[in-house]
Amino acid sequence: MNPDVLDIAAHVRSRLAASAESLGIPTTTFVLDRPKDAAHGDVGLGCFPFAKALGKSPVEIAKELAASVTPDEVIESATAVGPFVNLRYRREALAESVVRGVLEGAAPYGQWAHEDKCVVIDFSSPNIAKPFHVGHLRSTVIGAALRRVYSHCGWRVEGINHLGDWGAQFGKVIVAWRRWGSDEDLERAPMRHMFEIYVRFGQEAPNDPSLQEEASAAFRALESGDDNEERAIWRRLREVSLKAFQGPYTRLCVEFDHVTGESFYEDKMKATVRQIEEAGITTLSEGALVVEVDGMPPCILRKTDGTTIYATRDLAGLFYRRDTYGFDRALYVVGAEQRLHFRQLRAVLERLGWPQAAQVEHIDFGLILFHNPDTGRWEKGKTRDGNAIFLSEVLDEAVANARRIIEDKNPELADKEAVAEAIGVSAIVFNDLKNSRVKDVKFDWEEMLTFEGETGPYVQYAGARLASILRKAGGAPTGPVAWQALADADSVLLTMLEYGPTLQRVLDKNEPSILTGLTTRLASSIHSYLREHHVLSAEPEIREARLALVAAARKLLDNGLSLLGMTSPEEM
RNA sequence: GCGCCCGUAGCUCAGCUGGAUAGAGCGUCGGCCUUCUAAGCCGAAUGUCCCAGGUUCGAGUCCUGGCGGGCGUGCCA
Structure with missing residues (x-):
């Protein structure tokens, strides 16, 4: 973080840890989170895990811990509520930390410090013999989002489009x-x-x-x-x-860092197979060269007819990636129906004694299901008439819908076509990233083309309202800000404060939907705030403070959306 | 048959490492545009967290066994 801007979350954590230590509480199991009831405070710590070690009740520990955390320039109060210690930030400290943090591009809001870690992400990887249809959307969109988040968080990223071209x-x-x-x-x-x-x-x-x-x-x-x-x-x-x-x-x-399809490994396959043979883990079975793996069908390296199979090419790819990039994580953003394949691959790596076998992860996602009116059920694969739906049709349809809504809501808008494109495409991206990966996605035109409620346009709309205020004010304030004037903005500020931990969780779980959820909550808190608090007509000091908040919220929303692969129009 | 995944409000889903009164959106009902974009906001109603056991001070969350649905299950990817 910019040394000028105080990281209040870290501050609270260290103050709590210091107090805890003096009471003999192990701080390794510290779980801080936002209390469910905002009236309880901004940060809460449950004292249950310490009860056994200290031989005291959680209620008693909470009381002692709360008493030992004295207020300072960041912490307004620490109170025990039953077995919880709840802390409240000083409103001016909260506002300054978040707003300046965002506006000055300090981590975690801006680019994180570079770490010596490399992730290889295999995504999109369409089969070039087949059209680019909606089925390819998920891998493409999830992988692209992960690629950007890892990069934002300081990882070296190698995003690979492993084309099915062989x-x-x-x-x-x-x-x-x-x-x-x-x-x-x-x-x-x-x-x-x-x-x-x-x-x-x-x-x-x-x-x-x-x-x-x-x-x-x-x-x-x-x-x-x-x-x-x-x-x-x-x-x-x-x-x-x-x-x-x-x-x-x-x-x-x-965007990809490398477009290297299966054919790229054409000349590397023989060496790969040889290395695996030399490791002594292959057997000949029913005419094919295989690696036996525990509890699963064997992994086939060479078919009876002497040709290779996708497992061979994926293994060649892994050898190449290890040797070329030296990855710490290798992610494969591929549909859930290939789980067995990736479990087999990992098992082969384990038999080869690869230390990084566990870091090779299948980032699986659910199927796209289509409604079959004959059976009344959601089914895999095709639409009713047996035609694949091309991705471009879906995007075009969403853009056309955006165009209609613009005509209805904001016909005076300049550059309607570009805005319609931004809204329509982002709506599709958002729709795909809003639920956890593993869930199947029901292909539902109506749902995809809804622009109300938890949707892409809803989030973009919050950004456009903020941008509009900034435009009318002539930009963000440059002078000193009376941070205490933002005491009424805590729901927005506390949501923004979650940005860092949210990105961390996206990485831990390789789950972009966690970020999508945050952008939705941020948009929601902004919409509510703007309703209750007028910016431009406020007293000068308050107006300036609110403008700073508006600028920061706009920027953070924009950052979040671009990590997801969405755009934030200035107007809509 | 076996393996893996999923099961939370009418529908679509959140629910973080087990922790405070299980939350959103859609839909329904009722309000809010002479102030920065109503693609919005505010309020109301809505639950056998699939079932049964178990572990625990505490289970939607962990374990075991069922049920329902899905995917996969040796030379397609």
Whole structure:
């Protein structure tokens, strides 16, 4: 933290710890949190865990501890309420610490100090044989958010788009292209066309066994390494797809540090397999080279037909990442249906004796479910007519909705199109990041296009109101601020104070929804505050203090949203 | 069959390392725009935290066993 700005949370923690120590209380198990009832105080500490060690009741300990924490420039009071010690910040200390902390970009509000830690995040990783549909949204959006949060918190981050650009499916793609591909259609609607011929392959294969054989042969030819016809087709289709993906990535503000697909490991696979063989943990089983793992099906390294499988490529990727980046954490933002695969990978690493095996984590997330009106249930995979919903359609629909609402609510708005894009796209991102990862997401147009309540636009709207006040005031105050004037803003300030711990929890659990929740609560406290407290018409001293608060809240909201991959329009 | 995940208000979900009276949004009902954006605010009603045991001073949270749903389960990713 900026040495000029006092970190009041740390201050309270150390004051409490000092008092606790003098009473013989072990401070390792300190759990400070915000009391459920705000009337109790700003920070609470339950004394239950100390009772056994001290041989006293929690109530008694709370009383003693509260008595030993004397007020100072930060702590207004420490009171025992039953078994809890509750502290109250001095309002001016709270306001100054938070508002200056944010405005001056001090950690944890601004960039955290660089740590010598590296995280490798594998996310998005679309299969380039298939269109970029809504199913890819989750990995993309969750991974991109994690990438930014880790970076904000001082980690070195290697965000990798591990494209699905290799594997047996490309045999099918190549054959489908040879039979039904059209240059003209590929030019006009590349993803649509590739999807169509891929689907056609799936439809015709059951009636025509030669297709499947041809596909296997094509992948063998591709994997042979020769510069043959198969490779030329593969290269061309890969390029076209990659270009087509750039559209959604740009709209979603998603960036990667490396775009290295499975094909990147083509020439590293042999060495990987050899290393694992040399470790003596492989066996030959039913014609395939496998690693047996406890309580699970074996992990296959080389199929009976001699070609590799995704496990081989993921292992090659892990070897590469370890050697190249020396990661402390390796995250795979991949759907929950691949849990077994990642448990197998980790088990292989453990058998290899990797010390960092436990740091290889599958960041799993739930499925996107579609409503089936025939069964009345939510089901995996397809929409009713069997068509995949393209991500760009979803974004377009949300933007169109934003456009309609702007026309209705704020028709005078300048630059409507850009604002509609910002609102629509962010609404989709927010919708995907608002619940915990593991929950399945029900694909519901109505819910996604709702802009009221706990939604992206709700949070953006709070930011736009703040921005509007700042605009009218001509900016944030520059002179000294009468912090005590913000005594009535504690709900906003205390919520802002949670920013640091929230980011820490996002990292601990690899769970962006925790941050989404904070932005919602911050927006909510802002909306309420603005209703009760007028800024521009207040007495000069109060007006200046409130402006400082408004500037800080706006900035923090903006920071939080950009970490999530959302934009905050100045007006909406 | 086995493994893993989920089960909290009518619906969608929060609930942090077990701790204070289980909370939001949507929907319902009732208020609030001659003051900085009503995409908003305020209020009301709404609970067998799936069930049964157990551990604990204390369980929505931990353990065991059920029930319901989902995903996966050897050469797709």
